[in-house]
Amino acid sequence: MTMTEAAGNMRETTEALVAKARAAVPVLAAHADATDQQGRLAPESLEALREAGLFELGTPVEFGGADVDLVTLVRVLSELGRACPSSAWVVSISTGTKAHFSRGFPEKVLAEVYSHPDVRWCAGSTPGQAVTVPGGVKVTGRWAYASGAEDAHWAFMAVASVGDDGVPHVGGALVPMSELAIERTWRVAGLQGTGSHTVVADGVFVPAERFFEFPLGPDGGPDFLMGRPLEVVLQAVSVTAPLAGAALGALDVVKAVVKTRKPPMTQYNSLAESASARHVFAEAEHMVTSGYDRLISLAGRIVEQWPGDDVTAVQRSSLRMEVVSILQQFLRAVDLLLDLHGSSAFALDNPLQRFWRDLNVGARHAQLSTYLTTENYGLLVTGAGGPVQVG
Template sequence: MSLSEKLIASARDIAPMVEKEAYNTDRNRKLSDAVIDACCDAGLMQILVPKMYGGHELDYATMAAVVYEFGRYCTSTAWVISFYIGHNYIHALWPKQFQDEVFANGPCGLTPGTIAPNFRLKPVDGGYIASGLSQWNSGSSRADWFLNSGLVMIDGKPQRALAFMVPAAEVEIIDNWDMAGMRGTSSGDARLNDVFVPQHRVVEVADLLNGQSPGSKIHSNRIYSLPILPFVLGETLPVMVGAYRGAADVFKRLTEDRYSTFTSAKVQNKQTAQMRIGHGQAGAAIAETLLQDYVRFLDTIEPSEIQAIERRAEVRARVGMIADYVYKGINEMMLGAGGGAYRNSSPMQRFLRDMNVLRVHGFLDTETATENLGRVQLGLEPNCPL
């Protein structure tokens, strides 16, 4: 058994714990320490960490397969673990001095955060002073570092965007995550009040977007030279596809066990129920095929082949449309799931709520993504990061 197969098998072993904890994850608005610790102990967080730092330096296929296993039972858990794994990959894009720092105590760290430019950065000797408030910091209940982004301000005017890392001890974590969906992701706000950020913890956002980060010059493996947006979109895809498969399987079991309220007839004998089961199972299989296509894309494409803005716009639109496809498939099943599927104890309503939130995520919103693809194909400037 290869290392990749062993890690995926470990994820399958952890998945029953994820399923058992799913209700409490949603209710408590965060993952349990037990689930996070199990993933850390199994070596899942360092799937894409360079070998020079004790990581596995494997491929996106391994990461996607691990996240998919969790997505079948709990969208929130899959989302947070995907970001923890993915942000350990992002650590390897920073200057070597930061990589030495973040991997000093082991081959992984827990890093929530976002590259949306929420902060203001004031240049000072040796770095910057960061201040501001950011939202959507998934996984903030357990953190060693925070990934942030901000605009360099000179004379009150923004000059350029920088991504930067800050130790969790220097961040004020605000426990205000209370959403209709993705409730278990602890994606609360984070505030920085005049925090000094040394230069070695900083990267130009443009360099990340173009695959020209400091890490791309340190590590020869092609994965560290990929433009960051296709990878970040790849963090989300196995979460959503896993949710579709999980919802389809739950709906099938639910239908087999249900009886009509007024006639006591078995619901599975209704043609509409049979059609919905078939639609859900086939739809989940199609989503899995789309995921495998994206796996092959990220694991084989040369970074230079996705330098063109048109190609990145196409990737973003594709993933956005998959998000919409998954939501519609789960919603169609819910129409035939009965009132009991809307109880908080039912996985079906969690899958629906979670996908309803994800389909309007800043990177997954279909309208924004397809608009930008149309813009660049018409020779117009994009109006969102690509």
């Protein structure tokens, strides 16, 4: 196969997956309120995503998964987020967790885990405790913010143990959800439907083949990026994609009423008749659409530089700065759209307020910390020191 043919096949795969995502949108939109209120994906939404094969995105190809690049993933997740950001978020987290951590386990384990390609994972990053026992480890801990926990099949959990030398070792354990408890702790203002609850283990046995220790990085600490320096940026872009969808969804809501909605206490018959309203809408529309284009472009640059072995720390930090810059653009745009729509946008039956809540909560995810990303970049470009955060 020539490079041209391979590129053509990739484009066909991308367009097919985007079309599947678009076909699932009406179902996700129709059940977005139920997803929000129930604190987990509505059964109808879950089934629509499964039927579309969108939980297969992070599954290894040899086990029936789809080998997609970051540009394709961003397009698919943004499309889903345009209807229901919570649904898109759960797909994003499961996809990223599987794609990154599957390679830490032997083929025998993966064959068991991926008995069906649409298997779903959740994850907890704050390390629990692992105690070595014959044949494996026993794991104890609490892992908060495990998005999609109630609908996941497996949980990947970071754990720490102390060896005979007194040195702490950090690894990852893969555990069936049937062996874990879930505490419904996710009560937040936005992304309510992600069900990012707390996963609990109390002395759960994990066989040795389902546990691995993270390799050591150049600084002597655990390398959570597992030898892929751009992984931290890739994951940041992946979780931004559903939020891009939220901004696009908010734009859709206001665009649908701009010619019919009357500005309050004026003689205008519609927002479109008001010069100032047109100006605000044009500004917001451009922020959203250009922000989306920037995100696609950034994803393409990451694909070209992957896995980033020759990317400097400054370059990597600069890419993260671009992610948070795009997010700030989305946040500002949706605020403008709310100004245009007025107070009725905050009625609970108006999807605009849900897009606004989901965007604002998601933008504060640890991967997207604006102030720490800026601090890292400032330290690096001034030569004042190394980053205070991974990446």
